[in-house]
Amino acid sequence: MREHQLIQSFFEKQNIKRPDVILGIGDDAAVVTVPEKQQLVVATDTLVAGVHFPENTSPEDIGYKALAVNLSDLAAMGATPAWASLAITLPNADETWLHAFCQGFFELAAQHNVQLIGGDTTQGPLTVTVSVQGFVPQGEALTRTRAKAGDEIYVTGYLGAAGLALRALSEGRAPSETQTTQLNRPVPRVAAGMALRNIASAAIDISDGLAADLGHIVQQSQVGACITLAALPVSAQLAAAVSPEERIELALHAGDDYELCFTAPLAKREALAKAFADLDCPYCCIGVIYNEAGLRGITPDGETSLIETRGYEHF
Amino acid sequence: MREHQLIQSFFEKQNIKRPDVILGIGDDAAVVTVPEKQQLVVATDTLVAGVHFPENTSPEDIGYKALAVNLSDLAAMGATPAWASLAITLPNADETWLHAFCQGFFELAAQHNVQLIGGDTTQGPLTVTVSVQGFVPQGEALTRTRAKAGDEIYVTGYLGAAGLALRALSEGRAPSETQTTQLNRPVPRVAAGMALRNIASAAIDISDGLAADLGHIVQQSQVGACITLAALPVSAQLAAAVSPEERIELALHAGDDYELCFTAPLAKREALAKAFADLDCPYCCIGVIYNEAGLRGITPDGETSLIETRGYEHF
Secondary structure, three states: OOHHHHHHHOHHHOOOOOOOEEEOOOOOOEEEOOOOOEEEEEEEEEEEEOOOEOOOOOHHHHHHHHHHHHHHHHHHHOOEEEEEEEEEEEOOOOHHHHHHHHHHHHHHHHHOOOEEEEEEEEEOOOEEEEEEEEEEEOOOOOOOOOOOOOOEEEEEOOOOHHHHHHHHHHOOOOOOHHHHHHHHOOOOOHHHHHHOOOOOOEEEEOOOOHHHHHHHHHHHHOOEEEEEHHHOOOOHHHHHHOOHHHHHHHHHHOOOOOOEEEEEOHHHHHHHHHHHHOOOOOEEEEEEEEOOOEEEEEOOOOOEEEOOOOOOOOO | OOHHHHHHHOHHHOOOOOOOEEEOOOOOOEEEOOOOOEEEEEEEEEEEEOOOEOOOOOHHHHHHHHHHHHHHHHHHHOOEEEEEEEEEEEOOOOHHHHHHHHHHHHHHHHHOOOEEEEEEEEEOOOEEEEEEEEEEEOOOOOOOOOOOOOOEEEEEOOOOHHHHHHHHHHOOOOOOHHHHHHHHOOOOOHHHHHHOOOOOOEEEEOOOOHHHHHHHHHHHHOOEEEEEHHHOOOOHHHHHHOOHHHHHHHHHHOOOOOOEEEEEOHHHHHHHHHHHHOOOOOEEEEEEEEOOOEEEEEOOOOOEEEOOOOOOOOO
């Protein structure tokens, strides 16, 4: 099957047709319109086979996850997703594989009304780069740089589940079905991110682990943070499966959860509760921002210790 | 060197600071503003080592070309370039290599006032995906679908030079310095593309060879084309180096030239001459659009033959 046919047979088959897409797939570039008074938010993330997902991950899950990690970046900015471009490098043009890949990609795209507007299909080692665009009202993007002393620190959902699956895989054991889903099908917190506009003072998505990602907020905001380690939210399943020490270790340092970590002033507590009331998204307070640099954790026995903020390193 | 340091040491070192970039590299996503009454144009192209450039290509040339092929797509739309995202997958974090790569990338970016606003750095087989954004005034984007019978067909610059370099490489010979430059440092015809707004009826950049790319225009516009093979522009150097038959073959089917092929109604001849008068960009008429489907060439001895429009195929 030729590249042109591939594009027609798979990538042009999406059902979503947004009115702001003037020209989609099939020309040298796409043409779109950004609504007035909105800023454009652009994120790009690459998944490399064997690095970002195990080689035997199903193509459906790869398609889903390639888009999910990008939507998670938009969520962390408080942006409303709109369009995606897909640059896919494939060892060969396996139609069954591509069909499943597109199914995973388009399933998630449909949930967020995201239209695929272009990309590139090339031959080589399996690598998937997705670039997404979304909107925020002028000046309302959530960044990493405006956490202030006195702000409370929150996370959405539960931490460590993807890490538990990765640990099982690295030890040659099969993760449970739930764990595999949490690793391969992270739910980008898009609605939560949008709800946090004008509430959160800073936000980031947890891709490298809470410590590393909260570390980016405190460093880029030039503040410090103190978190209560026993308060880090994990699922009942995870709590039952590991020791209390492992539970904290996973919640702090395991990546790939794609929950949001955000800070908000005390004065916004009520607004926050209201904003999340209608969302199917748990959240909880895990600590506080203060002026002393660094990330500290209060251990279950009341001691305070400095937490290493180094996350996953490619090189 | 850690990923974070890599980004700070290399990718954040660009001199260009556009006022429409509200938030650049260093957060979950970039935030930018699109000018009022302008549409956003988005293109994405991937270069895979050993497929899109020979493995021994200098990092400076890879950096240049990765951006150039994308700017060429914007040129084919008549768009003014603005921002770029860079997703680079590297076998290792070689600082000398990255320094040179950025030099090539930023050199071309500076020529077009393009700011790097984000991307992703990952570990794996060398692959470079660039996504670029630019603007066109509402409704003025050049597409492939509006060529009309009676329109004249033009190309910018000279064809076949990159193909001659590729042929030398595939035969184990070293191409001349000029040929290597034409292969590794194609000049994206950005100013020409912008000048063609409201003049060209259709446009495309020649990445897969004139026959394949003009083939896209005639197919997507549901017309046909007849071109005069002896009129296909090649450099004096190329004309001297090959037989008349090879000259036509290279001009028709060699890719990687990144010139523009466009169509324009007869009534626009004067406007076209005026628009190009101040540009340092040669152009010439090579044929005409008519209603009979397919691409035909008039040979130097006056015969007409159907031209194969199949271009480079990845799979």
